[in-house]
Amino acid sequence: MTTPIDIRLLVTALASLATALVMSFAATPLVKIFAQKVGAMDVPKDGRRMHDHPIPRLGGLAMFLGFLLATLIFSQIDVQVRGMLLGCVVVVAAGVIDDISPLKWWTKLILQLVAAGIAVGHGIRIEVFTNPNLFSEGWLILGWLSVPITILWIVLVTNSVNLIDGLDGLAVGVSGIGSVAMLVIALLVSEGNVAIIMAALAGACLGFIPYNLNPAKIFAGDTGALLLGYVLSTMSVIGMFKTYAIISFLLPFLVLALPLFDTIFAILRRICHGQNPMQADRGHVHHRLIDMGLSQKQAVAILYCISTVFGLAAVVLATNGRVKALVVALAFMFIISIAAFVYSGSHRHHDPGGEAPKDAPDEAPKDGGGDKAP
Secondary structure, three states: OOOOOOHHHHHHHHHHHHHHHHHHHHHHHHHHHHHHHHOOEEOOOOOOOOOOOOEEOOOHHHHHHHHHHHHHHHOOOOHHHHHHHHHHHHHHHHHHHHHHOOOOHHHHHHHHHHHHHHHHHOOOOOOEEEOOOOOOOOEEEOHHHHHHHHHHHHHHHHHHHHHHOOOOOHHHHHHHHHHHHHHHHHHHOOOHHHHHHHHHHHHHHHHHHHHHOOOOOOOOHHHHHHHHHHHHHHHHHHHHHOOOOOOHHHHHHHHOHHHHHHHHHHHHHHHHOOOOOOOOEOOOHHHHHHHOOOOHHHHHHHHHHHHHHHHHHHHHHOOOOOOHHHHHHHHHHHHHHHHHHHHHHOOOOOOOOOEOOOOOOOOOOOOOOOOOOO
């Protein structure tokens, strides 16, 4: 059930967005200098990378500073928010280390599980699902299953943003669009704290993206991708999964549809080809668009549009009206159509397996590089 938007909440959310934007924008040049001094440079060394010269990473550190400042100033630091921020520190620390000296994929996965455990330990849990039957009322109580399901959700979303981080501006832009969609939904359902925090994340993305659009001057790196995925996953639990409105359980899936689809498809593709699901390849949706002859800017623009469509669908679902079921059906038909077009169109130019070089290192490439392991 939606309510009229609280003007004071809207003003506070905009202030949070502006604060994060200014801080992120101002800090990025300093972070770039720091990245160059500590050797956090992404050097192109395989076919999955889209850039042709070394570019600094660690840009996510600037976004973290903007996000943290705005969150501390404007949000209410309750137990759940405290858990989210502590988890952010863990994933950002893991990202900084990985951007400077690449970690093994399993080390990053363990640190993500630790961060997810911190969130769950502070009460961030998916405790109910609304009935997946669109024409029925009620909800499903998860009980003890809430812990593993929430941890799985947080790790899945965190890695989905990490995996889609393959073209200049892609992960940051898609995350920014998702943040704005969640901000609007939070405003509509009067989730004030969620709205303020999502405004902070959106502002951090907006402040950084001018430096990250093609041709990128700095990459977000694992620092940024892990931060964005972690905040989106935890705040979706706080702000959307707990809503008892009918079919509200679809909201986070719609907001994050593009990265989730790409990640799930990548895992299935690798398993079907007998590969390790964690093995990097060049078969992601953004690679397919490039193989169809599109430029980086064109591919990113298309993926921005797709993310916007799903974000708008989520916003519509958060409101009252009889169009809900129709919106869901159209949204899923849209993603299936886009997927069929992209993967069939790229088949002529690219081996479906998209196997990475046999000597590909365990570390994952950063923005503009394609696939990443957890």
